[in-house]
Amino acid sequence: MPDVEALARELDEALLARREIPSLEKTHGTFALTDAYRVQERGIERRLARGEKIIGYKMGLTSAAKRAQMSLELPIYGVLTDAMRVSGELRVGDGVHPKIEPEIAFVTARELRGRISPEEALAALQGVAPALEILDSRFAGFKYFSLPDVVADNCSSWRFVLGPLSPPRDTGSLRMRMSIDGRAAQEADSNAISGNPLESLVQLVGLLPHPLPAGSIVLAGAATVAEALKAGMQIALEVEALGSMSVRAT
Numbered sequence: 001m002p003d004v005e006a007l008a009r010e011l012d013e014a015l016l017a018r019r020e021i022p023s024l025e026k027t028h029g030t031f032a033l034t035d036a037y038r039v040q041e042r043g044i045e046r047r048l049a050r051g052e053k054i055i056g057y058k059m060g061l062t063s064a065a066k067r068a069q070m071s072l073e074l075p076i077y078g079v080l081t082d083a084m085r086v087s088g089e090l091r092v093g094d095g096v097h098p099k100i101e102p103e104i105a106f107v108t109a110r111e112l113r114g115r116i117s118p119e120e121a122l123a124a125l126q127g128v129a130p131a132l133e134i135l136d137s138r139f140a141g142f143k144y145f146s147l148p149d150v151v152a153d154n155c156s157s158w159r160f161v162l163g164p165l166s167p168p169r170d171t172g173s174l175r176m177r178m179s180i181d182g183r184a185a186q187e188a189d190s191n192a193i194s195g196n197p198l199e200s201l202v203q204l205v206g207l208l209p210h211p212l213p214a215g216s217i218v219l220a221g222a223a224t225v226a227e228a229l230k231a232g233m234q235i236a237l238e239v240e241a242l243g244s245m246s247v248r249a250t
């Protein structure tokens with residue numbers, strides 16, 4: 001049994017100090033994925049105690065490209081708080097080694113729980129949007145060792161930007177293009193995300209140990225690998241039928 005409190009504190013202090021730490025599994029021994037989610041939960045409680053509010057969840061490693069980039073096999077989830085949401089401008093100096101990736105986001109209109117179908121998920125939506133997630137791992141060199149490491153670290157969550165909200169619709173088979181300083185950097189079909197992004201929402205609701213509240217923002221996971229983010233970059237994401245959005249790294 002890992003010392004959940006100690007691991008959560010170590011990660012949280014690294015986050016606050018912008019300090020890199022080695023893999024928890026290497027320094028503290030292996031621990032189960034269920035314990036990793038307990039560490040994540042404890043870390044989130046620490047943020048809530050500082051006044052942050054939970055506004056949604058993110059799915060990670062839902063595309064083959066991301067699983068290959070990180071050499072990990074299983075979809076995972078993390079928590080989004082209001083302090084992670086940015087718009088327009090992003091201060092990269094607040095992070096350690098941030099990376100940016102193209103996603104699709106859902107906003108729910110009704111509470112969802114347990115095993116649901118994609119149709120039920122679609123019927124419970126308030127809207128859909130293009131989204132950019134900015135990851136920043138607490139682990140040295142953005143290299144963690146295992147799935148428990150990254151789950152404990154709230155799945156490398158750091159910041160996210162939500163694009164314009166469209167009415168609920170099927171978000172399958174849409175072209176996605178992320179460009180950096182006007183040049184195409186990553187392109188994919190939205191079905192690269194879980195076979196259909198809505199499947200990520202279905203999976204999240206099945207994985208969560210509690211209902212997903214109405215009004216939650218849910219990131220479906222990146223369609224492509226993430227790109228290193230540097231100050232001065234202008235990043236844009238265009239998703240067919242959903243429109244475009246951009247953010248400037250300062």
Ligand code: OOG
Nearest residue numbers: 060061066155156221222
């Ligand atoms: C883990 C988080 C993955 C995604 O969209 O696949 C993720 C990581 O890449 O460090 O957010």
Ligand code: MG
Nearest residue numbers: 060133221222
């Ligand atoms: Mg992501």
